[in-house]
Amino acid sequence: MFRYSIIAVLMFSMSLLIIPHDSFSQGNQAEINTLKGIKGIGLSVEDIDADAAADGLSKDKLLKVITQKLKKSGIKVFTDLELRTISGQPQLVLNINSIKQPGPIYIFTTTLDLTQIVLLERNKGLTAVSPTWTVLTTGGSLPEDLAATVDASIDPMLESFITDYKKANP
Numbered sequence: 001m002f003r004y005s006i007i008a009v010l011m012f013s014m015s016l017l018i019i020p021h022d023s024f025s026q027g028n029q030a031e032i033n034t035l036k037g038i039k040g041i042g043l044s045v046e047d048i049d050a051d052a053a054a055d056g057l058s059k060d061k062l063l064k065v066i067t068q069k070l071k072k073s074g075i076k077v078f079t080d081l082e083l084r085t086i087s088g089q090p091q092l093v094l095n096i097n098s099i100k101q102p103g104p105i106y107i108f109t110t111t112l113d114l115t116q117i118v119l120l121e122r123n124k125g126l127t128a129v130s131p132t133w134t135v136l137t138t139g140g141s142l143p144e145d146l147a148a149t150v151d152a153s154i155d156p157m158l159e160s161f162i163t164d165y166k167k168a169n170p
Contacts, residue, residue: 040076042083
């Protein structure tokens with residue numbers, strides 16, 4: 001068990017050297033173009049790991065923070081009921097995958113996707129919900145700092161979305 005803990009900590013340390021605590025997005029024009037014509041978006045935060053929730057990470061707080069930032073930037077945020085009436089049902093989805101390591105330390109990946117209903121080219125009658133814009137970040141945190149660290153990792157992701165949204169919808 002101790003051996004696996006050392007390996008996990010070493011792997012985490014190496015990942016910090018290789019992968020900075022920055023957001024990664026394809027940032028290509030095709031991805032930005034998928035945002036064109038969207039008049040607003042719905043929001044969703046996927047379920048949070050029980051350990052992370054016990055250490056202060058809150059789905060409701062994250063939704064509130066994201067909603068405020070989007071509204072402040074001028075992006076309309078639809079309620080769940082409103083979203084069902086909007087063509088394509090564009091929804092910004094936050095997913096946080098966290099693993100509490102011995103020590104204790106968290107390793108996490110945070111993904112922000114804009115999902116929409118899309119038509120399959122090979123069969124125009126088939127639709128699917130698919131991410132059309134994505135950004136992710138990785139990081140690590142002590143349990144007592146987890147909520148603040150995740151919040152800080154979400155800020156550049158949201159800024160990236162807001163920038164791309166405004167490029168597509170000037």
